[in-house]
Amino acid sequence: MIKWPVEDTGTYSVSPSTTPKMTAIKNTTGKIIIAANIYLCHMSRPPVNDYGFSTQVGAPGARLINPDGSFNVVRRGLAFSESFSIYHSLINMPWKAFYAVVFCAYFCVNSLFSLLYLALGISHLEGTSGTTAWQHFADAFFFSSQTLTTVGYGHVHPAGFWTSALAAFESMCGLLAFAIATGLLFARFSRPQAKIVHSDSALIAPYRDGRGFMLRIANARKHPLIEVEVQVGLSWIPHGENKRHFHELPLERHKINFFALTWTIVHPIDERSPLASMTPAQLVDVDGEFFVWIKAYDESFNQTVYARFSYKPGEVVWGARFVRAFSHEANGITYVDLHRLSQYEEAILPPATSVGKPSSG
Numbered sequence: 001m002i003k004w005p006v007e008d009t010g011t012y013s014v015s016p017s018t019t020p021k022m023t024a025i026k027n028t029t030g031k032i033i034i035a036a037n038i039y040l041c042h043m044s045r046p047p048v049n050d051y052g053f054s055t056q057v058g059a060p061g062a063r064l065i066n067p068d069g070s071f072n073v074v075r076r077g078l079a080f081s082e083s084f085s086i087y088h089s090l091i092n093m094p095w096k097a098f099y100a101v102v103f104c105a106y107f108c109v110n111s112l113f114s115l116l117y118l119a120l121g122i123s124h125l126e127g128t129s130g131t132t133a134w135q136h137f138a139d140a141f142f143f144s145s146q147t148l149t150t151v152g153y154g155h156v157h158p159a160g161f162w163t164s165a166l167a168a169f170e171s172m173c174g175l176l177a178f179a180i181a182t183g184l185l186f187a188r189f190s191r192p193q194a195k196i197v198h199s200d201s202a203l204i205a206p207y208r209d210g211r212g213f214m215l216r217i218a219n220a221r222k223h224p225l226i227e228v229e230v231q232v233g234l235s236w237i238p239h240g241e242n243k244r245h246f247h248e249l250p251l252e253r254h255k256i257n258f259f260a261l262t263w264t265i266v267h268p269i270d271e272r273s274p275l276a277s278m279t280p281a282q283l284v285d286v287d288g289e290f291f292v293w294i295k296a297y298d299e300s301f302n303q304t305v306y307a308r309f310s311y312k313p314g315e316v317v318w319g320a321r322f323v324r325a326f327s328h329e330a331n332g333i334t335y336v337d338l339h340r341l342s343q344y345e346e347a348i349l350p351p352a353t354s355v356g357k358p359s360s361g
Contacts, residue, residue: 051233051291055243064235064289065310090184091191098188102181109177110148113170114140117163124163127156148174192298194305195220200342202290202311204275205321210350213249213267213275215292215311216322218341223300225259231293232267234274236286247274249290259296261336262325269352277352284313320344 053064063072075083090098117125117140128139143156147170158164202215213232219225232249250273252266269275278288294307325340 051235051246053235053244053246055245060287061312063310063312065291065308067309069308087184091187095188098184105177106148109173110141110144113144113148113166116166117144120160120163120166124158124160125156126159144170147171148177150174190301192301192303192305194225194294194296194298194307196225196294196296196307197338197341198292198309199322201315201317201344203320203322203344204269204316204318204349206347206349207266207268211269211275211352212252213269213290213316214264214322215290216262216264216325216341217294218262218325218336218338219259220338223298225296225298225305226257227255228259228263228294228296229255230263230265230295231291232265233291233293234288235291236274236283236288238286249273249275261334262341264322265292279352280313280316280318283316288313290316317344319347319349321347 066072090101093101114137118136122128122130122136122140125140125143128136128143130136130139139156146152146156147167150171158167196217197220198218199216202213205212205214207214215232217230230251231254232251234247234249235244237244249267252268256263267273267275275283290311292309292311296305296307297303298305321344323340323343323345325338325343326334326336328334
């Protein structure tokens with residue numbers, strides 16, 4: 001039974017139904033007020049908007065999104081072989097780490113085959129000139145590298161069945177290994193990845209006649225991004241509650257068509273904002289965290305790219321405004337200085353809006 005108050009006529013009630021029908025609406029006196037075709041459905045409590053992080057409270061001060069955009073989550077309960085993917089690790093790791101892995105793998109494989117050649121006997125590698133153990137290892141190592149890469153200079157060559165068979169097996173391993181390395185390089189280069197840089201700090205700055213929560217982003221790559229959309233959310237734990245609340249912050253604008261310059265994203269702090277009466281100390285006390293989600297279309301790859309990051313209370317500066325990061329020169333070209341993306345100057349904040357505690361969103 002669903003009830004709601006109606007002015008001057010008492011409390012009305014209807015019985016829920018899942019099909020359209022003629023429904024008589026009665027007040028508490030039993031008098032039929034109106035009859036109409038109404039589609040009534042079962043009403044349920046609206047779901048809690050937790051952005052997928054759960055409302056359960058974790059360690060005080062812990063981030064939900066790390067500075068690099070990854071989630072502060074570690075999965076347990078699976079064997080290492082079930083949860084670890086070599087391919088995804090090699091695709092997602094930084095370039096320096098990728099090159100280090102390739103170099104180490106190349107060195108280790110050659111060292112392994114060098115030891116196998118030495119175990120079969122250095123005399124089975126004709127053309128070697130070393131006399132000490134280290135020189136024998138060096139001869140075997142360089143022969144292994146020539147075989148693995150299928151270069152084969154011919155100065156040193158295998159003699160005997162087992163040494164020749166090992167060299168043939170190594171050349172096959174080399175072909176497969178370089179095919180895999182080539183595929184990984186292509187996958188890394190062809191994978192669309194946004195490089196949207198953001199200001200180190202978010203600001204509580206003067207905005208029109210009041211205040212605004214602001215952050216600034218820019219495209220660090222030369223190829224253009226279009227149809228850029230952004231969402232900003234706030235998470236906090238109200239006093240006396242053991243549950244995390246989430247609130248999507250309305251923005252001055254949530255979408256731009258062309259991302260050519262910097263974009264200062266603004267949440268106007270009005271009487272409806274959970275930041276309306278918030279102070280820096282209160283933001284720390286409720287363990288606040290601001291989430292930023294960005295979606296854009298990359299014309300170079302013809303694919304949608306994403307970026308995300310967050311700000312903790314210590315990364316929010318109160319009473320400041322961003323300095324201008326681009327300039328128009330006499331030659332007609334606009335220059336964007338990304339070194340100034342995070343630079344700001346002090347500003348006087350107008351008085352905070354006098355409202356109650358943040359709503360639960």
